[in-house]
Structure formats: structure tokens, C-alpha cells
Amino acid sequence: MGLFSFLTSDIAIDLGTANTLIIHNDKIVVDEPSIIAVDRTTNKVIAVGRSAMQMHEKTHDNIKTIRPLKDGVIADFYAAEQMIRGLIKMIDTGSRLFQPSHRMVICIPSGITEVEKRAVRDSAEHAGAKEVWMIQEPMAAAIGIGIDVEQPIGSMIVDIGGGTTEIAVIALSGIVCDQSIKVAGDVFSQDILDYMRRQHNLLIGERSAEKIKIEVGSALPELENPPADYEIRGRDLMTGIPKVIKVTYTEIAAAIDKSVSKIEEAVLKALEISPPELSADIYVNGIHLTGGGALLRGLDRRLAVKTKLPIHIAEDPLRAVVRGTGAAIKNIEGFRNVLLS
Incomplete structure (x- = not known):
């Protein structure tokens, strides 16, 4: 039994469009952006997660970065499988001799189709899962914040x-x-990107839009504790020269209002x-x-x-879903009603 438990490993995965989190042995062991970098000529994965995100929008012709998930579901099957495999490798199982087999519980959006569900299962199995369960995100979030x-x-x-x-x-x-x-975080970033182009003639990338959203993002044009104005660098569309401007939270509130x-x-x-x-x-x-x-x-x-x-x-809030998924894999029998096989 000791050897069996040593060779099997339970992991809970919140496979998100922006970030993927993994719980192993009750601890969040992986919290990385959902992105991989691939060599175009050999199709080999160069980087996964944070190191791939640092390359995003800064690559040359030989390297491409791929975000395997779009709108909460797998858009690129091969990239998703490679990403899951790469992130699982980041878990230190303590054993170099044996590769443990994994039981996985993976989060899926509630509006997912059967085909999309199949893609999640196949990606997990190809990445080394022996047993795959799925749980809908709102259900995992509810369990994660302590709702019975x-x-x-x-x-x-x-x-x-x-x-x-x-x-x-x-x-x-x-x-x-x-x-x-x-409509979620990625759409907010796109709104900010479009607003900068329209209002300030400034071309910025996805990562800069994400930074603006985090630093001065707001749903209301008037806040009690407003954040300080944020400096953003980009390319001037009129001159083609890099420039810096300051943006306020009121502007961002207008940009993402719709x-x-x-x-x-x-x-x-x-x-x-x-x-x-x-x-x-x-x-x-x-x-x-x-x-x-x-x-x-x-x-x-x-x-x-x-x-x-x-x-x-x-x-x-960022970790509520993965905590709920972690609770589900700890007690698969108890949560049998909410898990989808």
C-alpha cells in the first residue's frame, strides 16, 4: 500500500485561460500563466508558464508563443497537452526513479460542450493522467470559499x-x-488596448494592457480610494516613435464600461x-x-x-476555484455528486 500511494499522485488543476494553478498534497505548487513558447522549426517546447510569458510579444521568427485556451476552453490541443505536461513537471514529487501516475480533477466552464469536455480529458490523459474527473468552475469556486x-x-x-x-x-x-x-479579463484587456489606440494614438501590447488593468482598472468612474495615475509606454501611431503617457482609473472605467x-x-x-x-x-x-x-x-x-x-x-478570489478542486480530489467519494467523469 505504501508503494502504491507513493506511486500514485492526486493533483487538482484549475486550467484557466489566463493562469493555470495546480494543487498537490494540499499545497498550491504551480501558479503560472497559461502559455507556452515553441520553436517553429522543430516544434519543440522551449518554455512553459512565466518564462514563456516573458517572451510573449517579444519573439523573433523562430519562436512563437501560444495560449492554448481561448474563452475557457482548449483552442490548441497539442499546445494544451504540452502545457499540462510541462506544468506537471514543475511539481516536485520527490522521486526521480519512478514517474508517478496521476489522478486529476480539472476545472471546466459550466457552459462547455461535450466535444470541448473530451478535449480536456484527452489532453490530461496524454499528459499522464490515469484517472480524470472534471468539476464545473462555479461549483469548485463555491466549495473553495467554504459554501456547503x-x-x-x-x-x-x-x-x-x-x-x-x-x-x-x-x-x-x-x-x-x-x-x-x-466576457472576462481578456476582453477588459482588449478594451484597454483599443481605447489607447483610439484615444491616445498609442499602440500597446497585451501585456501592457494587462498591467494597466491591474494597476488602474476600475468598474466605476469615481472611487473612494483611487489608485495613482499609471505611466504606460508604447508606440506613437502618428510618428512611429516610442512615447510615454499617463492614464487615470477614470479613463479605464470608461474603456471597459460596456x-x-x-x-x-x-x-x-x-x-x-x-x-x-x-x-x-x-x-x-x-x-x-x-x-x-x-x-x-x-x-x-x-x-x-x-x-x-x-x-x-x-x-x-484568484485561488478559490483551485482550492475547491483540491477539496474535491481529497474527498472524491464525498463530492461524487459534483464531479463529472
């Missing part, structure tokens, strides 16, 4: 990731109603289709925000005004 999903009490989760926003009402170990929209409105509409739609008894529970318990998007300044206040409900931001 088995109770006959309605809980509403809004998980704003990189590629999708998942909104779900959960009760009795199941998703009663859900909304999944392809996308935030779409998330608001999806939340209202999910509330609209909720059964009345569960609506009563949500009125008492409020709405829980998880995912990187939950960190957007003023988003909780904006949703509170729109829905007239209490909004709770998870303690560690």
Missing part, C-alpha cells in the same frame, strides 16, 4: 476569469441555473431564471464574487447598486 454545496440553500457564484464569466445558482450539489458569457455592463446583464438574467425559493436564499446570502475579475476596483459596488443585493468578494 450539499445543503438545500441557494448560493449564487459569479466567477470572472480570463476567458469566461461563469454565473451559477447552486443548491443540493448541483447547478440549478447558470449563465456563461465570453464589457462590465454585459456582466451585469448576465447576473440579472441568472437572477431572473432562478426558482423563487432559491431567490429568497440569494436575497439573504447575497452574491459571491470569485476569479481575477473580482479584484476589479468598484465592481462589487456597481453590482450591489444594480442588483440591490449584498456582494461578497472571496478572500483569495
Whole structure:
């Protein structure tokens, strides 16, 4: 038994559009961007995760960077498999002699199709998984923030990731109603990129747009504790010369306003289709925000005004989903109802 447990290893993976997190032995051992760098001539993987992200948008003709996931699902099968394999190698199993076989629980968006589900399973199996379970992101997020999903009490989760926003009402170990929209962190970054081009004649890359979003991103044009203006460098579209400008959080609030409105509409739609008894529970318990998007300044206040409900931001919103996935793999029998095989 000792040898068997030594050779099998349980890992929980939050396979995200922007970041992938892995839990092994109750610890988050990998937290890396979901990206790989590949040599175009040999098709060999040069870098995975953070080191590949440093190359992103800075490569020459021989190297290309690939983000294998788009809108929460696998867009490039080969790259996804190589990325999962590379990230699993980052886990130190302590054994150099034996390669342990893995049982995996992987997060998937709630609006995923059977074909997309199959792609996740195949990628995991090719990367060395002997047994693959899947769990829907809102369910994992609910478990991760400490909600008892088995109770006959309605809980509403809004998980704003990189590629999708998942909104779900959960009760009795199941998703009663859900909304999944392809508006999330990546769309905010694209909005900022377009705004810079339109308003300031400044061409910036994805990474710079992401930095602006983190430093001065806001869902409201007026904040109680506003962040300081942020300096951004890019290329002047008129002269072609690099230049620096300062952006304010008010500008970014205007740039991403339309996308935030779409998330608001999806939340209202999910509330609209909720059964009345569960609506009563949500009125008492409020709405829980998880995912990187939950960190957007003023988003909780904006949703509170729109829905007239209490909004709770998870303690560690970026890691709520992977913590829930980790809890599920620790107790596969207990969470059998919420796991998809």
C-alpha cells in the first residue's frame, strides 16, 4: 500500500485561460500563466508558464508563443497537452526513479460542450493522467470559499476569469441555473488596448494592457480610494516613435464600461431564471464574487447598486476555484455528486 500511494499522485488543476494553478498534497505548487513558447522549426517546447510569458510579444521568427485556451476552453490541443505536461513537471514529487501516475480533477466552464469536455480529458490523459474527473468552475469556486454545496440553500457564484464569466445558482450539489458569457479579463484587456489606440494614438501590447488593468482598472468612474495615475509606454501611431503617457482609473472605467455592463446583464438574467425559493436564499446570502475579475476596483459596488443585493468578494478570489478542486480530489467519494467523469 505504501508503494502504491507513493506511486500514485492526486493533483487538482484549475486550467484557466489566463493562469493555470495546480494543487498537490494540499499545497498550491504551480501558479503560472497559461502559455507556452515553441520553436517553429522543430516544434519543440522551449518554455512553459512565466518564462514563456516573458517572451510573449517579444519573439523573433523562430519562436512563437501560444495560449492554448481561448474563452475557457482548449483552442490548441497539442499546445494544451504540452502545457499540462510541462506544468506537471514543475511539481516536485520527490522521486526521480519512478514517474508517478496521476489522478486529476480539472476545472471546466459550466457552459462547455461535450466535444470541448473530451478535449480536456484527452489532453490530461496524454499528459499522464490515469484517472480524470472534471468539476464545473462555479461549483469548485463555491466549495473553495467554504459554501456547503450539499445543503438545500441557494448560493449564487459569479466567477470572472480570463476567458469566461461563469454565473451559477447552486443548491443540493448541483447547478440549478447558470449563465456563461465570453466576457472576462481578456476582453477588459482588449478594451484597454483599443481605447489607447483610439484615444491616445498609442499602440500597446497585451501585456501592457494587462498591467494597466491591474494597476488602474476600475468598474466605476469615481472611487473612494483611487489608485495613482499609471505611466504606460508604447508606440506613437502618428510618428512611429516610442512615447510615454499617463492614464487615470477614470479613463479605464470608461474603456471597459460596456464589457462590465454585459456582466451585469448576465447576473440579472441568472437572477431572473432562478426558482423563487432559491431567490429568497440569494436575497439573504447575497452574491459571491470569485476569479481575477473580482479584484476589479468598484465592481462589487456597481453590482450591489444594480442588483440591490449584498456582494461578497472571496478572500483569495484568484485561488478559490483551485482550492475547491483540491477539496474535491481529497474527498472524491464525498463530492461524487459534483464531479463529472
